Amino acid sequence: MVKFMKKMNGVFNASEGTTRFSFLKEQAIKTVFFFTAFFAVIVVLFILLFLLQDGYVIFEKVGVLAFLFGDSWAPTAVVPLYGILPLIVGTLLVTLGAMVFAVPLSIGCAIYISELASPRVKQVLKPAVELLAGIPSVVYGFFGLIVLTNFIRVVFDLPTGETWLAASVLLGIMALPTIISVSEDAISSVPREYKEGSLAIGANRWQTISRVLVPAALSGIAAAIILGIGRAIGETMAVLMVAGNAGIIPDPLWNIFSSVRTLTATLGIEMGEVSVGSDHYSALFGVAVVLLIITLIVNISAVTILRRLKEGRTAHHARKPFIPSSMQESLKRVGEVSVIAALILFLLEAAPWYFAAVILLVCGAFYFGRNRLSRKHIEKIAFGLIIAAAVIVIAILVIILQNIILNGLPALSWEFLTQPPQNLGRAGGIFPAIIGTLYLVTGAIAIALPLGVGAAIYLIEYTREGRITRLIRTGVDLLNGTPSIVFGLFGFAFIVLYLGIGVSLLAGQITLALMVLPTVIRTTEESLKNIPQSLREGSLALGATRWQTISRVVLPPAVPGIVTGAILSIGRAAGETAPIMFTAVIFSSRFLPNSVFQPVMALPYHLFILATNVPGASTNKYGTALVLLMIVVGFYSVAIIVRNHFQNKSRG
Amino acid sequence: MSESAIITTNNVNLWYSDKQALESVSMTIPKNKVTALIGPSGCGKSTLLRCFNRLNDLIDCVKISGEILLDNENIHATGTDVVMLRKKVGMVFQKPNPFPKSIYENVAYGPRVHGVKDKTELDKIVEQSLHHAALWDEVRDRLHDSALGLSGGQQQRLCIARTLAVEPEVILMDEPCSALDPIATAKIENLINLLKQDYTVIIVTHNMQQAARVSDYTGFMYLGKLIECGKTVEIFEHPKEELTENYITGRFG
Numbered sequence: 048m049v050k051f052m053k054k055m056n057g058v059f060n061a062s063e064g065t066t067r068f069s070f071l072k073e074q075a076i077k078t079v080f081f082f083t084a085f086f087a088v089i090v091v092l093f094i095l096l097f098l099l100q101d102g103y104v105i106f107e108k109v110g111v112l113a114f115l116f117g118d119s120w121a122p123t124a125v126v127p128l129y130g131i132l133p134l135i136v137g138t139l140l141v142t143l144g145a146m147v148f149a150v151p152l153s154i155g156c157a158i159y160i161s162e163l164a165s166p167r168v169k170q171v172l173k174p175a176v177e178l179l180a181g182i183p184s185v186v187y188g189f190f191g192l193i194v195l196t197n198f199i200r201v202v203f204d205l206p207t208g209e210t211w212l213a214a215s216v217l218l219g220i221m222a223l224p225t226i227i228s229v230s231e232d233a234i235s236s237v238p239r240e241y242k243e244g245s246l247a248i249g250a251n252r253w254q255t256i257s258r259v260l261v262p263a264a265l266s267g268i269a270a271a272i273i274l275g276i277g278r279a280i281g282e283t284m285a286v287l288m289v290a291g292n293a294g295i296i297p298d299p300l301w302n303i304f305s306s307v308r309t310l311t312a313t314l315g316i317e318m319g320e321v322s323v324g325s326d327h328y329s330a331l332f333g334v335a336v337v338l339l340i341i342t343l344i345v346n347i348s349a350v351t352i353l354r355r356l357k358e359g360r361t362a363h364h365a366r367k368p369f370i371p372s373s374m375q376e377s378l379k380r381v382g383e384v385s386v387i388a389a390l391i392l393f394l395l396e397a398a399p400w401y402f403a404a405v406i407l408l409v410c411g412a413f414y415f416g417r418n419r420l421s422r423k424h425i426e427k428i429a430f431g432l433i434i435a436a437a438v439i440v441i442a443i444l445v446i447i448l449q450n451i452i453l454n455g456l457p458a459l460s461w462e463f464l465t466q467p468p469q470n471l472g473r474a475g476g477i478f479p480a481i482i483g484t485l486y487l488v489t490g491a492i493a494i495a496l497p498l499g500v501g502a503a504i505y506l507i508e509y510t511r512e513g514r515i516t517r518l519i520r521t522g523v524d525l526l527n528g529t530p531s532i533v534f535g536l537f538g539f540a541f542i543v544l545y546l547g548i549g550v551s552l553l554a555g556q557i558t559l560a561l562m563v564l565p566t567v568i569r570t571t572e573e574s575l576k577n578i579p580q581s582l583r584e585g586s587l588a589l590g591a592t593r594w595q596t597i598s599r600v601v602l603p604p605a606v607p608g609i610v611t612g613a614i615l616s617i618g619r620a621a622g623e624t625a626p627i628m629f630t631a632v633i634f635s636s637r638f639l640p641n642s643v644f645q646p647v648m649a650l651p652y653h654l655f656i657l658a659t660n661v662p663g664a665s666t667n668k669y670g671t672a673l674v675l676l677m678i679v680v681g682f683y684s685v686a687i688i689v690r691n692h693f694q695n696k697s698r699g
Numbered sequence: 700m701s702e703s704a705i706i707t708t709n710n711v712n713l714w715y716s717d718k719q720a721l722e723s724v725s726m727t728i729p730k731n732k733v734t735a736l737i738g739p740s741g742c743g744k745s746t747l748l749r750c751f752n753r754l755n756d757l758i759d760c761v762k763i764s765g766e767i768l769l770d771n772e773n774i775h776a777t778g779t780d781v782v783m784l785r786k787k788v789g790m791v792f793q794k795p796n797p798f799p800k801s802i803y804e805n806v807a808y809g810p811r812v813h814g815v816k817d818k819t820e821l822d823k824i825v826e827q828s829l830h831h832a833a834l835w836d837e838v839r840d841r842l843h844d845s846a847l848g849l850s851g852g853q854q855q856r857l858c859i860a861r862t863l864a865v866e867p868e869v870i871l872m873d874e875p876c877s878a879l880d881p882i883a884t885a886k887i888e889n890l891i892n893l894l895k896q897d898y899t900v901i902i903v904t905h906n907m908q909q910a911a912r913v914s915d916y917t918g919f920m921y922l923g924k925l926i927e928c929g930k931t932v933e934i935f936e937h938p939k940e941e942l943t944e945n946y947i948t949g950r951f952g
Binding site: 166238240241242243244245246247248249250251254258259262263422 | 752754757759782783784785786787789790792794796797798799800808809811812813814858861862865
């Protein structure tokens with residue numbers, strides 16, 4: 048007892064002596080976290096600044112309006128023309144097409160997962176959708192180039208399958224997981240009371256879904272679609288590989304078999320060949336500015352909708368802005384008429400006649416049969432369509448995986464994994480590319496993790512919601528919405544040239560780190576938010592300081608969440624091509640880099656070059672695609688397993 | 700009970716996974732009367748209520764045995780259309796749950812899903828139902844405003860109007876006043892008194908005074924069993940079972 052008292056006294060004396068010191072220490076820690084949090088905002092500003100600075104010349108020379116609305120993009124002609132209208136139109140058309148393809152499928156699939164699927168089916172479907180999200184865009188592009196364009200060429204009897212249609216379908220597939228998971232979330236979080244209320248009146252399941260659940264989840268679904276649009280607009284590699292890339296506006300405008308060129312593809316194709324400081328160089332940065340602004344607007348609107356939704360739900364009801372029902376009716380009618388008009392236009396101009404006949408027949412049958420069908424039949428038809436959507440999504444996943452695995456397996460061998468490439472990658476292996484990719488992601492996560500975790504800690508633990516957190520969160524959202532090719536350009540202009548680091552491993556690591564930073568911040572924030580407030584209060588009530596509370600009580604249980612986020616980020620970084628294309632990689636190298644200032648090989652870029660520039664490397668192409676897929680999917684699976692494991696554990 | 704029965708249950712047992720929530724419940728619900736189910740929390744009264752319109756079907760792990768007869772037909776018989784059953788047996792929930800639509804659309808929802816399309820017909824149903832639910836005068840000028848802007852009591856009456864609009868035979872009420880203040884509660888209780896002319900009402904309540912005020916018959920439940928059931932006056936003044944008496948006199952609960 049005496050001993051104990053003595054000890055206690057000792058503690059108190061010590062703490063009195065160090066009060067001032069510990070105060071300073073706390074302040075210093077807080078300041079450090081503040082800077083990590085503010086980093087995201089700074090990066091966004093820097094990106095904008097550097098793009099504007101490099102793009103400024105062209106805006107001045109050509110004029111902003113002429114740049115935006117000039118109808119010819121010919122930067123390498125004798126009299127160079129810098130009008131990006133065809134590129135903007137190309138981007139919009141490809142995105143529109145992608146949504147026409149993806150939205151019905153995704154919403155059908157989301158309804159299936161949230162309302163119809165049995166728990167066991169759900170357990171298979173959700174990871175499958177996540178897997179779809181995990182496939183690297185260059186692998187999609189590779190699949191599109193080899194399988195999809197060929198399919199389109201044969202089916203529609205075209206000279207080439209590299210068309211707007213191909214790009215739209217591919218982008219649509221890539222947008223599926225985003226739209227599915229966000230809308231599924233929205234539908235699942237409609238209060239259960241609505242569902243019970245509707246069923247208790249005697250509405251059947253389909254009526255409940257179509258008249259209560261989906262309308263109640265509408266803003267969430269809208270946000271999902273906008274996020275999908277953002278994803279589609281910002282995508283580079285996949286589009287570039289299948290769109291044909293002729294800088295023309297399709298003629299007629301709805302000619303889906305026309306070649307198109309998007310803003311992103313232009314950057315991806317031309318950035319590597321342009322001479323630094325030329326008008327063309329500046330024009331590319333102008334393109335990047337336009338691209339960035341479009342994606343930022345799209346993403347901010349999605350995020351705003353989602354955030355308002357969340358606040359609306361916690362702050363409880365009483366949102367008023369309902370469109371009056373009379374106006375809803377007329378809006379509906381306008382919508383119906385315009386859809387029919389668009390369909391007729393499309394059928395008259397583009398589709399073969401038998402296709403048109405089938406569509407007209409189906410529409411006609413539906414229109415005249417609608418009032419005669421009993422609601423039981425309508426329910427059956429609707430559920431049939433919904434299940435079909437889910438089946439199609441799964442079929443797409445199976446087809447892609449099966450194609451790559453079956454063709455890739457023969458290429459896998461010990462030599463393939465451990466030898467450097469020979470004869471431009473046609474022979475030999477991909478060892479330097481594997482190692483290069485691992486170097487890149489390790490460095491990226493080593494940079495992004497401390498910054499991201501610090502930022503999240505600042506946001507959750509050190510501040511109340513207010514102007515500063517809103518600013519930082521907006522910065523993070525913007526960074527998250529920035530297309531990967533823009534990171535590539537920024538990395539090239541700022542890190543490679545301005546800082547003078549050169550095309551190197553380090554430049555690639557930093558660029559990738561900036562790209563995954565928002566993911567790290569978000570996942571860390573989520574896991575910190577899940578720590579109950581009572582734990583913090585318990586620790587603070589014992590006289591622990593802020594930092595002691597954070598480091599000993601809050602962080603340890605949040606570690607699994609943080610690790611999950613980190614692994615997801617690694618997976619994402621490993622599959623990215625666009626950010627490293629101009630900052631870090633070389634195509635062929637027999638050796639591994641000696642220092643971080645040398646360029647490296649990387650798997651996604653290797654695959655890209657093999658697929659587009661090296662004829663006759665078909666086995667090695669597939670082998671590379673398979674290895675890349677396995678690495679990325681491996682990281683994702685580990686992340687999902689870690690997450691599920693700890694979720695189950697915490698649920699007890 | 701001398702009145703004609705609309706619902707009869709025989710030996711109903713119900714399990715959530717392996718936890719038994721109802722144990723051989725047998726009772727009859729007389730037509731055009733108000734029947735109250737009382738008992739301490741977790742005694743199974745809400746579960747029993749949700750059996751009558753098979754809303755328990757929504758929960759995955761529920762198992763049920765015994766028979767429940769509505770108008771002498773077993774509601775679990777194969778071939779029973781659960782949708783039509785729920786049209787006949789309406790329900791008002793503990794927390795008001797208007798859909799995030801306008802007041803008009805909330806009431807019109809039921810007739811619409813059952814196939815009424817004619818606009819004047821719908822207008823008529825909406826007005827009648829709102830009248831019936833004693834809400835018309837308060838909302839007649841803002842039928843197209845959001846239902847979520849109404850007060851809690853108004854929302855609950857809107858939910859009652861929504862139920863009435865499909866012309867059920869039975870109305871189930873699951874503690875309909877537990878989220879309301881005394882004034883709103885009084886309005887709902889008056890309403891229940893009016894409703895029993897045309898409908899059979901079954902109400903679950905925590906509040907014994909409320910049961911005494913509004914009901915003609917009362918069933919007392921405890922730990923999943925129906926302990927006693929009979930005319931409200933008799934249950935409250937001369938309970939046969941000691942448990943019932945203890946509960947009613949407030950010795951536990």
